[in-house]
Amino acid sequence: MLASDGRDEDWVRCAQAGDRKAFSELVRRHQDHVYRYLLRMLGSHDDALELTQDAFVKAWQALPQWQPEAQFRTWLFRIANNAALDALRRRKLVEFVPLEDSFDAPSSEPDPEHQAQATQEVRQLEASLKKLRPEHREILLLREVEEMSYEEIGRVLSLSEGTVKSRLARARVALIEIHARSGP
Amino acid sequence: MSDAGKCPKTEALSALVDDELVGSVRHALDAHVAGCAICASLLAELRQLRTTFTALPDVAPGVDFASLVDRRIAAAAVVPKTEPKLRPQSWYWWPVAPAAFGGVLSLSVGAYLGSALMLGTQVAEQPAALQMAAFTAIPPGALCPGLQVCNATGR
Structure with missing residues (x-):
């Protein structure tokens, strides 16, 4: 065993x-x-x-x-x-169709006090993420949330490390632009 | 001092945020960013983005997938799919050999019968031409109506 x-x-x-x-x-x-x-x-x-x-x-x-x-x-x-x-x-x-405005998922810390403490930036980030194209969203989630290395991301998405590097940069810029358009 | 013409690509700054650059490349980029307001601003935005990601609330399913998946595997009697083994070349060909032989035979018989039929048509056409020659505008005995007639009568 x-x-x-x-x-x-x-x-x-x-x-x-x-x-x-x-x-x-x-x-x-x-x-x-x-x-x-x-x-x-x-x-x-x-x-x-x-x-x-x-x-x-x-x-x-x-x-x-x-x-x-x-x-x-x-x-x-x-x-x-x-x-x-x-x-x-x-x-x-x-393509193009944004996801719902909010996830209907249960949080691991669902108490209202915690939710009230969630910053405006985090809420904006979640909203902006849903507007990203899937190819940008997937690579950002693998890097920023799952904390995968470029090599690991390459294996998941069948991409070379060079492509991972450039696509990740484009995804970040796209997210910043969406974030800027949506405003504070 | 900013020199936008020599600014690195965004992907270099993105890689810098990820700590994916090392050695002289990293030192050169650090030095550039220290003197370039444009790149410093973009780098700050990229770093802020990373920081915000770390603040994303965690989500948990609240479900034990292990038991759900195990039940599905058991209910459907799902077994790991194995690669089909390649059969030997000879084994692959011999079952189709009778069909191939039959096909070739059919074609050969068809070709033989077709050619025999064509030959028969040619033989039958000759007397018909001779018969039609008697009804031409030229009266019989005046002129030879056709070479075939002369040949047929032996004149």
């Missing part, structure tokens, strides 16, 4: 052999990150809940293709990101 603090890769090998409990451990480790990413990509709690499950089921099905050289986390995010883009295409929201 593996230690609960063991490496992802060890758990993946067990899961590849058909061990569903090992896969459940991987799900628990990554579920919050995948859900958070999908929520900010899609802007809907219900869609994020559904797609998070779908992403993990797809990951289970695709386990035989997983290679030890790949980080499980970036491999999983690649599956989740593809699911998010497919969902956006289906909803015809890929």
